[in-house]
Amino acid sequence: MEHLITYLILGALLFCIGIFGLLQHSSLIGMLVATELILNGAALNFMAFNMFLSKDAVIGQVFTLFIMGLAAAETAIALSIIITVYRRFRTIKPDTVSELKG
Amino acid sequence: MTTISDFIPPIIVAQGAFWLMVALTLAGAFIAVTLPKILHNILGLALSMFGVTGIYLFLGSQFVAMMQLLIYVGAICITYIFAIMLSPPQELDQPKKRKTKVIAALIVSVVAFIGMIQMIISVNWGPGTTLTRDWSIKTLGQQLLTRYFLVFELISLLLAIAIIGAIMIAGIGQKRD
Numbered sequence: 001m002e003h004l005i006t007y008l009i010l011g012a013l014l015f016c017i018g019i020f021g022l023l024q025h026s027s028l029i030g031m032l033v034a035t036e037l038i039l040n041g042a043a044l045n046f047m048a049f050n051m052f053l054s055k056d057a058v059i060g061q062v063f064t065l066f067i068m069g070l071a072a073a074e075t076a077i078a079l080s081i082i083i084t085v086y087r088r089f090r091t092i093k094p095d096t097v098s099e100l101k102g
Numbered sequence: 103m104t105t106i107s108d109f110i111p112p113i114i115v116a117q118g119a120f121w122l123m124v125a126l127t128l129a130g131a132f133i134a135v136t137l138p139k140i141l142h143n144i145l146g147l148a149l150s151m152f153g154v155t156g157i158y159l160f161l162g163s164q165f166v167a168m169m170q171l172l173i174y175v176g177a178i179c180i181t182y183i184f185a186i187m188l189s190p191p192q193e194l195d196q197p198k199k200r201k202t203k204v205i206a207a208l209i210v211s212v213v214a215f216i217g218m219i220q221m222i223i224s225v226n227w228g229p230g231t232t233l234t235r236d237w238s239i240k241t242l243g244q245q246l247l248t249r250y251f252l253v254f255e256l257i258s259l260l261l262a263i264a265i266i267g268a269i270m271i272a273g274i275g276q277k278r279d
Contacts, residue, residue: 005222005223007157009219009222010124010127012215012218012219013128014127014128014131014150015218016214016218017131017132017134017135017211018135019207020135020207020208022207023203023206023210023211024135024204027140029143029144029185030143033143033182034134036174036178037134037150040150047163048161057241058245061163061242062242062245062253064158064166066253068169068170068174069257071173071174071178072173072261073260073264076265076268077271079182079185079268080268080271083272
């Protein structure tokens with residue numbers, strides 16, 4: 001509880017679970033969910049370093065807040081793209097969406 | 103009035119709460135990536151984000167913890183659920199997962215995890231700083247509006263553009279239908 005390494009290992013676990021989900025999931029929304037896990041692993045590392053090693057107590061919190069803002073923007077865009085892809089291809093499997101049109 | 107700290111020492115309670123939060127985070131993460139139904143995945147993500155909220159409290163930042171709860175559990179997960187329930191991908195066919203894909207993903211993530219753990223353990227992190235910490239929301243707000251002002255404004259611009267873009271993309275798709 002008072003060691004930096006505990007938090008770092010937890011962040012690494014979240015990151016790797018996210019990578020696993022991103023690679024193996026067979027729908028776009030599932031991959032998006034895994035992306036959120038990856039972002040949270042990174043944010044957890046920022047907060048841990050901020051607590052234990054930083055000289056300025058605010059930097060890590062500011063970065064974590066920015067990561068949250070970016071995650072919200074990414075969610076909005078990606079969900080709208082997924083809905084559009086579904087309307088056009090009638091599927092959200094990433095393997096079948098392989099057609100580009102100019 | 104009897105409290106729980108009369109029976110168990112407070113440090114044990116704190117440690118129990120910490121490990122409970124860790125367990126919630128990891129269990130939610132596993133639910134989020136392994137279960138086949140997408141709705142279950144999203145609920146697992148919400149559970150995991152709730153656990154991370156508790157860990158942020160242990161890391162001493164109430165404000166970021168509350169933001170995590172509001173943005174992730176309250177906004178992002180609910181947006182996912184609404185996008186699934188209100189839009190066409192409601193009756194999703196469950197595609198079969200190929201075994202080779204799962205195994206390859208497992209190998210990649212385990213190798214990445216082992217590499218990270220080796221790096222974490224091999225580095226001597228040194229003694230932690232003992233500073234007079236000012237965790238107050240006031241300091242955070244002052245820093246956001248002075249030192250990090252440009253990034254703050256860029257994030258708000260990005261959010262506005264993202265919202266407009268999301269409406270545009272979804273709207274254009276509807277017109278073609």
